[in-house]
Amino acid sequence: MAARAHTTLRLTLALVGVIAAVLVVAARQRGVHEAAVDEEDRRRDQRVLGRALEESAERSWRERGLRSARERVAAADAHVPEIEVELLEESAALDDADASPSAAWERDEVLQRREPQVLRSFLRIDGPGGQRRALALTTPLRDEVSYVREALIESAGVTLVLLFAATIAALWLERALVGRRVDRLVARARSIGAGDLAEQPADPRMDELGQLSSAIEHMARALASARQTLDDEAYSRVAATAHLRRSDRLATVGTLAAGLAHELAPPLHAIDGRARRMVEAASACPDLRDAAAAIVDQSARVQRIVEELRDFAHPQPTARRPVDVVALLRADLELLDPLLRQRGATWTLSPPPSASTRPLRGDADQLRQVFTNLILNAAQAMPGGGAIEVVVASDRQAPRELVAADREAARRRFTRITVRDHGGGIRPEALTRLFDPFFTTKEVGEGSGLGLAVAHGIVSDHGGWIAAESVLGAGSVFCVWLPELSAPRDAAASPRA
Numbered sequence: 001m002a003a004r005a006h007t008t009l010r011l012t013l014a015l016v017g018v019i020a021a022v023l024v025v026a027a028r029q030r031g032v033h034e035a036a037v038d039e040e041d042r043r044r045d046q047r048v049l050g051r052a053l054e055e056s057a058e059r060s061w062r063e064r065g066l067r068s069a070r071e072r073v074a075a076a077d078a079h080v081p082e083i084e085v086e087l088l089e090e091s092a093a094l095d096d097a098d099a100s101p102s103a104a105w106e107r108d109e110v111l112q113r114r115e116p117q118v119l120r121s122f123l124r125i126d127g128p129g130g131q132r133r134a135l136a137l138t139t140p141l142r143d144e145v146s147y148v149r150e151a152l153i154e155s156a157g158v159t160l161v162l163l164f165a166a167t168i169a170a171l172w173l174e175r176a177l178v179g180r181r182v183d184r185l186v187a188r189a190r191s192i193g194a195g196d197l198a199e200q201p202a203d204p205r206m207d208e209l210g211q212l213s214s215a216i217e218h219m220a221r222a223l224a225s226a227r228q229t230l231d232d233e234a235y236s237r238v239a240a241t242a243h244l245r246r247s248d249r250l251a252t253v254g255t256l257a258a259g260l261a262h263e264l265a266p267p268l269h270a271i272d273g274r275a276r277r278m279v280e281a282a283s284a285c286p287d288l289r290d291a292a293a294a295i296v297d298q299s300a301r302v303q304r305i306v307e308e309l310r311d312f313a314h315p316q317p318t319a320r321r322p323v324d325v326v327a328l329l330r331a332d333l334e335l336l337d338p339l340l341r342q343r344g345a346t347w348t349l350s351p352p353p354s355a356s357t358r359p360l361r362g363d364a365d366q367l368r369q370v371f372t373n374l375i376l377n378a379a380q381a382m383p384g385g386g387a388i389e390v391v392v393a394s395d396r397q398a399p400r401e402l403v404a405a406d407r408e409a410a411r412r413r414f415t416r417i418t419v420r421d422h423g424g425g426i427r428p429e430a431l432t433r434l435f436d437p438f439f440t441t442k443e444v445g446e447g448s449g450l451g452l453a454v455a456h457g458i459v460s461d462h463g464g465w466i467a468a469e470s471v472l473g474a475g476s477v478f479c480v481w482l483p484e485l486s487a488p489r490d491a492a493a494s495p496r497a
């Protein structure tokens, strides 16, 4: 602000300086001109007065003598104070007029002489008997310098008034026309520097400041788009790295699981076979029979886990067919209905199966496994019972994370299946580990922690994405995105539940 006022002041002073120089030159010329006009006026005055006096002095001399003529001249001298009038000898007048005595001095001829400080005029006065005298008129003259000085003093006053008025006007105009707009531009540049790239309207005027404002807003837009690109790339890198890390981890666990399943299956088979035989043989001894029956139960449970491990390690080669996902969910929910009721859970499915939704291409058994786990997890999260909402929404875009890991996904259309519960929710530290194999918070026997890991594998295998959101104390939402059928050949085949 202070710097700008200095600039304005400097500009004003420079302008006033130029104007003052012009005024000085003009004042000098005016002074010279006025001096010339003044001299010309005085010459004329002397001529007019001289001629008027010439006649009356001659007449007085001729009629009443020289004395009377002198009185006449003295009266005129007293009457016109700015011109001194006197009667001289002719020779003295010629001397004063610097004229040669031999040269003829015509009657009515006015000799005029300019001296530094005075202007003098001489006229011939003819008396009786050929006598001659001369009428001398003298006017003091101001020299040219005094006129110029006067004009300069006048100009100096004008310059001072001009300087004062111009400074006030320049400061006011600077503030009104430029200052506020420059302040806004400076504030905008600072806010961009501080990272605020949100779009703002540019100064609409078409002058230089308006153009500068448009250029600044254009720059802000370019910066915002560059920042968005950088953010997207960083996000893609992080998502892709997380995806790779999870895939690595699953591959390692898969190898371990495959080994375990391979080693555990034969001894389990043997234990199960022997225990069954013991149940049959120990009919006489109820204690022994019950113990053997417990071994059969537990080995069956371990066998289920081993099978899950095998599924996880070596997913079965899948048969991909068009799948009507709403019908599939309906069948699954109806199958689970008795179990859900037992836990006090109710369910809703929208849209109803009759609504036309696009078919997916996938393995119906594997997809059912995914949804069964999500629905059971939801029921288990609400020990006191509650509503489970399942929503199918067609024609969705792929989630950003999937596009980051697989750019092709951006071109496909997806169906999103949402399973929402109103249970206790998931802690933030658990949210990042949900899809890890064997991650469970359930009691021994309630869950093995493989459900979501297997679901993740199946969904990825189908070219889809699974994600969870949760608010502690309010419930959780699991979303599954699956690509819709696009090839006409696939669509022609009849969907099955």
Ligand SMILES: Nc1ncnc2c1ncn2[C@@H]1O[C@H](COP(=O)(O)OP(=O)(O)OP(=O)(O)O)[C@@H](O)[C@H]1O
Binding pocket: 373, 377, 378, 381, 421, 423, 424, 425, 426, 430, 434, 439, 440, 441, 442, 446, 447, 448, 449, 450, 451, 452, 453, 476
């Ligand atoms: N809807 C949910 N609400 C709260 N927590 C959940 C929900 N779904 C999953 N979880 C948490 O994620 C963990 C892992 O779930 P996942 O389905 O993989 O295994 P599990 O249900 O424990 O066992 P399994 O599915 O193998 O029987 C659960 O133990 C639970 O802590």
Ligand SMILES: [Mg+2]
Binding pocket: 373, 376, 377, 447, 451, 452
């Ligand atoms: Mg589960």
